[in-house]
Amino acid sequence: MDTLHLVLNAVTVIFIAATMFAAGLRATVPALRGVFTDVPLLSLALIANMVVIPLLGWGIGALFSLPSxxxxxxxxxxxxxxxPFGAKLATVQQGDIVAGAAMQVLLASLGSLTFAPTANALLTAADIGTTVSLDVGALVRTVALLQLVPFAIGLLLRHYAEPTAQAWHPTTAAVSNVTFLIVLAGMLLGSWHDVADLFGSLALLAGFLLAVFAFAVGTLLATGPTTRRTTMGGVASVRNAGPALAAIGLAFSDQPAVLGALxxxxxxxxxxxxxIATLLSRHRKAPDATPVRSST
Structure with a gap:
């Protein structure tokens, strides 16, 4: 099982890097500028992901009276x-890939700073009786290495060597797709006992509903055309497992029950x-990286 975990971790790293590199190969500087200068879009995305969705998680858990x-x-x-699956969902739904990848990297970077205090506040309010202490610097370095750097390299290739970027993109996208499937299969294989143990506890339903509501919140709290709104919904629906896994290791001593629930x-x-992303992809043409206009 240790070997399986090592292999799965390695494939996960490849998946994240390949997904972000492929997104960078499709991006342009004007498109990114359009995303990061769109103050309403950024503000709404931060409210949705940093405030509304954490409160949703707390509310759903309390409503279902989940085990601790x-x-x-x-x-x-x-x-x-x-x-990082958020960037993949942008591709699956044929949405605004550039805006999705850019927002996902931004949220991951900021989330590495806000995760611990947010989780602490919610767990304290719920009277769970524990705190979350994390190495913020390590989280920021992980996000930079696995997500920001590959995206930046792909962006630079697109900017300075566009023919090379176009030639490399199909192979990189294929690597992302294959490793994505391997990661999903590995998660099922490595945790099916823990998943089976949770049947009847409403934990699976809680996770399902959190993703559905997060998709809706991310879509509603966004600006621009439908493709960009639903892309923001996909980014919001898929949360970052890295900080959560680190918190379990540090605050809960890698308790198997918490890991299985996660x-x-x-x-x-x-x-x-x-x-949801697959349904949205119907009747959509594959998008290209075009400048994103601000809706202001």
Missing amino acids: TAFIALVLIASSPGG AAILLSGLAAALP
């Missing part, structure tokens, strides 16, 4: 925005987000 392990896992996931909630969330 599942409640903790749900709050940790809800408090951690910027999951895996179950992540998988149930993907089970909600992927079909």
Whole structure:
């Protein structure tokens, strides 16, 4: 099992890097400028991902009276925005890939700073009796290395060597797709016992509903055309497992029950987000990286 975890971790790293590199190969500087200078879009995305969705996680957990392990896992996931699967969902739904990747990297970077205090506040309010202490510097370095750097390299290639970027993109996208499937299969294989143990506890339903509501919140609290709005919904629906896993290791001593609940909630969330993205992809043409105009 240790070997399986090592292999899955390695494939996950490849998936994240390949996904962000492929997104960078499709991006342009004007398109990114259009995203990062759109103050209404940024403001709404931050409110949705940093405030509304964490509160949703807390509310759903309390409403369903989840066991403490599942409640903790749900709050940790809800408090951690910027999951790399968000960029993948932008591709799956043929949405605004550049805006999705840019927002995902921004949320992951900011989320590495806000995760611990947000999770602490919610767990304290819920009277769980524990605190979350994390190495913020390590989280920021991880986000920079695995997400920001590959995206920046792809962007530079697109800017200075566009023919090379166009030639490399199909292969990079294929690597992203294959490793994505391997990661999903590995999560199921490595945690199916824990997932099965949670049947009847409403934890799976809680994770499913959190993803559905997060998709809706991210879509509603966005600006611009429909493709960009639903892309923001996809980014919001998929949370960042990295800080949550780190919190479990530091604050909960890698408790198997909490880890199993985390895996179950992540998988149930993907089970909600992927079909939504697939349905949205129908009748859409594959987008290209065009400048994003501000809606202001």
